[in-house]
Amino acid sequence: MSQNEFDEKKEVKHMEELMVLIEDAKEFIPYGKVANYIPALAKANKKDLAVAVFLPDGRHFEAGNTTTRFTLQSISKVISLALVLMDRGEDYVFERVGMEPTGDPFNSIAKLEVRSAGKPLNPMINAGALAVTSMIKGHSVKDRFNRLLDFMRVLTGNKELSYSKEVAISEFETAHLNRSLSYFMKEHGIITEDVELLLDLYTRQCAIEVNCVELARIGLIFALDGYDPVSKTQIMPEKIAKICNTFMVTCGMYNASGAFAIKVGIPAKSGVSGGVMGAVPRRFGIGVYGPSLDEIGNSIAGIKLLELLAQKYNLSIF
Ligand SMILES: NC(=O)CC[C@H](N)C(=O)O
Incomplete structure (x- = not known):
């Protein structure tokens, strides 16, 4: 048997294994x-479940309906953080947003007042992400959004990558809580720009659309500390990728990050669209999509799938 045939058999085996885990x-x-x-998110098909695993040698395995495109939602918080750390440097960013998990729901306003005088505790909760988005450099909302989109296009290798106007508008029209968080932070000088402009940028950011394979590829770049093995380029400094990976471990799965660390044990970030991005250090990137959510807002079957995957392939970093 030639090496190629052998590899093909192995690939089929991996695909089959993924299919079993999905079922x-x-x-x-x-x-x-x-x-x-x-x-607009309510239009998702609750029964969807898909996974893609991207390897450093450029191959990927997938199972389920991996062509479905879905919005990043909170997964975008990791990408905007990486961009802003490159734009502004660590000192500037962490003067305005902290590094500690909250143990509260992602959209909670409580600790902004009682713990930190308007400074959000970390960049993975909505308050912190809004503060981070307000630090994206550029001359206008359009210019700043295009910079973020260009960065996403580099990370996914998809030059056509875009966003869902429908989801962005739907969120913009209903984001009363995110407006409250922003005004509260503006009162405390964490945010200085016009809140409506910030919400425009933030809701477009959350509405950037990917599929599972693209998400897995971004996960792989974080797993390789900022290096993209497909384009053979270091896309972000190693230090910044490590900061993002650490936030994914401590706060990536909202107030279920502790349980996720014990049951799965990999840096990961979820979004309310049902997407989850995983980064298994030096081994692979994972993209999962399953819009049926648990009460915390994480993909209920997606988390189960990651648990099964972590057990089967011994993925925990701990
Ligand atoms: N948890 C999430 O995915 C939240 C993102 C969403 N756009 C929001 O701000 O409410």
């Missing part, structure tokens, strides 16, 4: 709900 994880879909606080 097992699918059983959890009925116990969750599709997000509806952003009205």
Whole structure:
């Protein structure tokens, strides 16, 4: 048997294994709900579940409906953080946003007042992400958004990558809580720009659309500390990728980050669209999509799938 045939057999085996894991994880879909606080997200197909795994040699494996495009939502918080750290440097960023997990829901306003005088505790909660987005450099919302989109295009290798206007507008029209968080931070000098402009930029950022394979490729770049093995370029400084990976471990799965660290044990970031990006240091990137969410806002079957994957391939970094 030639080396190629041998590899092909192995690939088929990996695909089959992923299919089996998907079928097992699918059983959890009925116990969750599709997000509806952003009205346009309620249109997602609750039964969808897909996974892609991207390897450093450029191959990827996928199972389920991996062509479905979905919005990044909170996964975008990691990407905007990386961009802003490159734009402004660590000192500037961490004067305005902290490094500690909150243990609260992602959209909570409580600790902004009682713990930190308007300075959000970390960049993965909405308050912190809004502060981070306000630090994206550029002359206008359009210019700043295009810089973020260009960065996303480099990370995914997809020059056509864009965003869902429908989801962005739907969130912009209903983002009363995010407006409250922003005004509170403006009062404390963490945000200085016009809140409506910030919300325009933030809701477009959250509405950038990817598929599972693209998400897995971004995960791989974080897993390789900022290096993209496909284009053979260091896309962000190693130090910045490591900061992002650490935030993903401590706060990437909202107030379920502790349980996720124990059960799965990899840097990961979820979004209310049902996407989850995973980065297994030096081994691979993972993209999962399953819009049925648990009560915390994480993909209910997606988390199960990652648990099964982590057990099967011994992925935990701990
Ligand atoms: N958890 C999330 O994915 C939240 C992102 C969403 N755009 C929001 O700000 O509410």
